[in-house]
Amino acid sequence: MNEIDHAIEVVGLNRAFRGRVALDAITLHIPKGDVFGLVGLNGAGKTTLIRHLIGSLKPQSGTVRVLGSDPVRTPETTLRRVGYMTEEDSLPKWIRVGELIDFYRAIYPTWDDQYANQLCDMFSLSRQTHLKSLSKGGRARAGLLVAIAHRPELLILDEPSSGLDPIARRDILEAVIRTVNEDGRTVLFSSHLLDEVDRVCDRVALLHEGRLKSVIRLGDLPDQYVEIVGVVDSSWQRPAETNEQFGWYGEANEWSVVCREGSPPNLGEGFRVIEQRPVSLTRWFAASTQTTLLNSPNHQEELAGHA
Numbered sequence: 646m647n648e649i650d651h652a653i654e655v656v657g658l659n660r661a662f663r664g665r666v667a668l669d670a671i672t673l674h675i676p677k678g679d680v681f682g683l684v685g686l687n688g689a690g691k692t693t694l695i696r697h698l699i700g701s702l703k704p705q706s707g708t709v710r711v712l713g714s715d716p717v718r719t720p721e722t723t724l725r726r727v728g729y730m731t732e733e734d735s736l737p738k739w740i741r742v743g744e745l746i747d748f749y750r751a752i753y754p755t756w757d758d759q760y761a762n763q764l765c766d767m768f769s770l771s772r773q774t775h776l777k778s779l780s781k782g783g784r785a786r787a788g789l790l791v792a793i794a795h796r797p798e799l800l801i802l803d804e805p806s807s808g809l810d811p812i813a814r815r816d817i818l819e820a821v822i823r824t825v826n827e828d829g830r831t832v833l834f835s836s837h838l839l840d841e842v843d844r845v846c847d848r849v850a851l852l853h854e855g856r857l858k859s860v861i862r863l864g865d866l867p868d869q870y871v872e873i874v875g876v877v878d879s880s881w882q883r884p885a886e887t888n889e890q891f892g893w894y895g896e897a898n899e900w901s902v903v904c905r906e907g908s909p910p911n912l913g914e915g916f917r918v919i920e921q922r923p924v925s926l927t928r929w930f931a932a933s934t935q936t937t938l939l940n941s942p943n944h945q946e947e948l949a950g951h952a
């Protein structure tokens with residue numbers, strides 16, 4: 646693919662904070678028109694990557710192109726074509742919804758008044774309401790409104806669901822899908838809520854400890870991976886993890902492992918297969934980040950949090 650086909654092109658991006666690596670040689674191409682998910686455990690580097698995309702961090706090495714341009718060198722022209730919403734409740738609380746809309750309207754030449762009004766109705770927002778009198782979820786809706794009412798070519802959502810109830814989350818997802826469906830726009834969606842990611846994304850990138858561990862097309866997950874579940878006897882020793890077979894998970898005498906389809910698994914002596922099942926995004930995520938999960942005393946809670 647050439648440059649024109651990608652909304653985001655990151656090549657060899659490195660970033661360290663005070664000598665500590667946060668992004669390690671990230672190379673990632675996100676095709677135009679995709680709804681693209683970014684997942685990873687806390688501290689994996691998702692927000693740091695996104696901050697490079699919106700030009701708030703300059704690459705220490707490597708290159709970042711957003712809609713074909715460098716967001717650090719040409720922020721005005723690049724960022725006008727981008728919508729961005731962060732997990733932080735960062736909008737000024739003293740402002741009214743209407744004033745917030747007028748402010749963003751002045752920035753973006755492509756602002757769509759009719760669409761903004763529709764979004765106000767959809768998100769039950771009144772222009773007169775002060776942001777401080779809205780709930781956290783209400784302010785998140787206002788943040789989403791001003792991120793998408795200029796119909797950006799690329800919408801970047803960093804944990805847009807934090808603080809939202811499930812109904813509000815659905816609103817956000819529907820708005821995301823609507824935005825994308827129009828004219829092949831691109832969405833980059835960072836989230837810990839894997840069921841949401843599963844529902845809306847075409848492709849998912851997994852960041853792990855600052856590295857890009859995998860990029861998968863969600864539709865390919867059932868064809869590419871299988872989970873093998875079995876019971877083990879006392880002689881069984883857990884085989885080493887490989888690129889083809891990873892994410893051993895279990896306790897006592899019942900264990901499972903995620904395997905790439907087509908590669909014969911090495912399950913070890915004393916493992917009796919009781920089931921083969923498709924791999925869910927949550928299980929794939931847990932398997933791919935297994936080192937951390939197994940090492941963490943709270944790995945069950947982490948799994949539950951990502952379910």
Ligand SMILES: Nc1ncnc2c1ncn2[C@@H]1O[C@H](COP(=O)(O)OP(=O)(O)OP(=O)(O)O)[C@@H](O)[C@H]1O
Pocket residue numbers: 662663666667685686687688689690691692693694
């Ligand atoms: N401004 C900063 N100064 C120092 N360290 C930072 C800074 N920003 C991020 N980091 C570190 O970089 C690493 C990646 O952080 P980042 O916020 O990108 O992770 P994340 O995947 O977005 O995490 P979360 O899911 O918790 O939001 C972490 O170790 C974090 O502590």
